[in-house]
Amino acid sequence: MTTETSRYADFETLQEQAVALRREGLSLRQIRDRLKVYNNDLLHRLVKGEPAPEWTKRPNAKDDLRTRARELRLEGWTYDRIQVELGCSKSSISLWVRDLPKPEPRYTEEERRARMNAGLARLRATQDEERQETKRLAHESVGALTDRELFIAGVTLYWAEGAKDKTYRRREVLQFINSDPNVITLYLRWLDLLGVTPGRLRFRVGIHESADVAEAERFWAELAGVDASAFQRATLKRHNPKTVRKNTAEAYRGCLVVYVTGGSELYRRMEGAWYGIVEAARAQS
16 A cells, blocks of 8 residues: 555544644645645545635625625615616525515505506606607698698698599599598698689588587588588488497587589599609609
8 A cells, every 4th residue: 555545544634634724724725735635525525514714715796785785675675676776686686685574565555556657647748748849840840831732732632531533433523521620721721722712612511410510510610711501401420329429529520521613623633633643752762
């Protein structure tokens, strides 16, 4: 048996020496070199149960974070608040503080709901301000309209909303119906640009039978700048008991029908201009 082998065989003697050195504050490397024990497994067995000296321990970068996280948790902070404060993951926070008691809720259910609603109200107010600002900037960017721009806008509007001629039904007339006062205003301004005199216009209200017909006629007459007595008999929409009406607000005034007498020539000009607009748009691609 070699000297080194006999040394390893005398485990108890080696263990006593290793423990003594460990308690003197030596590291494993120093004990290895001092006792000439180069088998790592044997070396760890010799000092098993003996804590490593403090100077050999690496500082843990998260020790301070862990301590602070526990302090904040004891103060009643939530995981989310601690995460924002310390910049560490929620999973680490949970691991560090899971033995601590869960903090009491800061607010009652009613208070929490009130705070949530208040936050939503502020968010919606901010969003509404952003929407209004976008609309304002777009509004201001339009500026004054030239006659050509108004003509093109009117043609496009009519083609979207007005009565149109069909191959199966020749109907070259200018008849327009809409419930939006702004749309009606633009359409009447377009007709004025085309030289349509007030005497060529015929008006009629289309409205639900349960609505205030007279009030609706007064509203549309004022918008069009004519007397309500000049309106043709209103077209009433009969009530279907199987449906639930949604247009029951006070502002509901039905639709205004605007008919131009002798408008076949104007209709042809409008249709021709529309296809000219389409062709010009295609040419830009």
